[in-house]
Amino acid sequence: MNAPSAARLATAYAECEHIMVSAARNFSYGIRLLPPGKRQALAAVYALARRIDDIGDGTLPDDEKLRLLDDVRMSIKRMGEPTDDPVLLAVGDAARRLPIPIDAFFELIEGCELDVRNTRYPTFRELTHYCRCVAGSIGRLSLGVFDPADFATAEPLADALGIALQLTNILRDIREDLLRGRVYLPLDELTAAGIEPHLDDRGMVADERGRFAEFIRDQAARAETWYARGFALLPMLDRRSAACTAAMAGIYHRLLQRIARNPRAVLQRRVALPAWEKAALAARAFATGGLGEAAARRSAGAR
Structure with a gap:
């Protein structure tokens, strides 16, 4: 098969960067710190x-989302074949240049399918599996781009950092998720705390006794x-990759x-x-090569 021309690849990457700049918000602060x-x-x-x-969070009927x-799963399996997409x-070219674990996209799809089915999580262990699917997968895909010398040691740390970010998302979005009928917090722990998540007549999450806040x-x-586990990844990365990671994770x-x-x-x-x-x-992460966050964690642990 003929390789795509340099012009086609440049156009493809430009489209991806446009998507990133217009939609990435928090992540774009870190991605901009990487070399081209x-x-x-x-x-x-x-x-x-x-x-x-976007498929998982869209407004289409659930069967259409699935x-x-x-369809996306099958398109990834065919990656490397001629495409106008x-x-x-761009992903196919990047995976040829770098050790990007493409199979991690399948885990992300699995996590989105759990969302479409409005899956709830009886225990934290099951919630952790969901977090690994939707965010740990992104950590591992990103690690493939960073290409550390010791990938095997770095991989579980990238996974942990992804889980940390997703747990932060879950806490940030409690009200928004309830408005959509979703609950991500571990059900057994909610029950033990005497909490039944619901909205009050003002559209806020009810917390009459203050238990939910605690x-x-x-x-x-x-x-x-x-986060403590995941930030141990930073010293294993080159300076620009560590800065990128520290900026993205530092915001969360x-x-x-x-x-x-x-x-x-x-x-x-x-x-927010x-x-x-x-x-x-992001500026601090760039100035310290990402190690400012790692040093801060070590200092906090020493106190």
């Missing part, structure tokens, strides 16, 4: 992951342990810290960081 070749590759990974996520997710073209604080503390970690300080806020609204704060975190 890795930035293009990670933009391609993001664009395909975004395609999968059909489209299976710029995203598949529950969120405990869940945030658990997520911190995943700062968000988790804000939730932990005021857990009641997520019951009322979506908590202002753009200036995200930019400042």
Whole structure:
């Protein structure tokens, strides 16, 4: 098979970068810190992951979503065959240049299928499997772009960092998910705490006795342990890849810290960081090569 021309690849990567810039929000702050070749590759990974996520989160009937997710699954299995799809073209080229674990996209699809089926998670162990599918997969795909010397040791750390980010997302989006009929928190732990998630007559998450806010604080503390594990990845990466990872994860970690300080806020609204704060975190990550976050974690652990 003839390889795609340089012009076609340039157009494909440009399309992926456009998708990243217009939709990535938090991730774009980190991706911009990579050198051009890795930035293009990670933009391609993001664009395909975004395609999968958009199907799962869209407004089509559930059976149509499942059909489209299976179509994407089949298109990934055919990757390397001639295609006019710029995203598949770019991902295929990136995977030829770098050790990107393409099979991780299948785990992301599995996680989106769990969302479509409105799956709930009886225990934290089952929730962790979901987090590995939808976010650990992205950590492992990103690691393939970063291409560390010791991939086998780095892989579980990238997976842990992905889980940390997804647990943060779950806490941030409690109210938004309830509005869509979704509950991601472990059901056995909610029951033990005497919590039945529901919205009050103002459209906020009910918490008459303050139990839910305390529950969120405990869940945030658990997520911190995943960040502690995941940030051990940073010294294993080259400077620009570590900066990228520290910027992306640092934004979510700062968000988790804000939730932990005021857990009641997520019951009322979506908590977010202002753009200036995200930019400042990215600048710090670039200045320290990502190791500022790792050093901060070591310092915190020593106290």
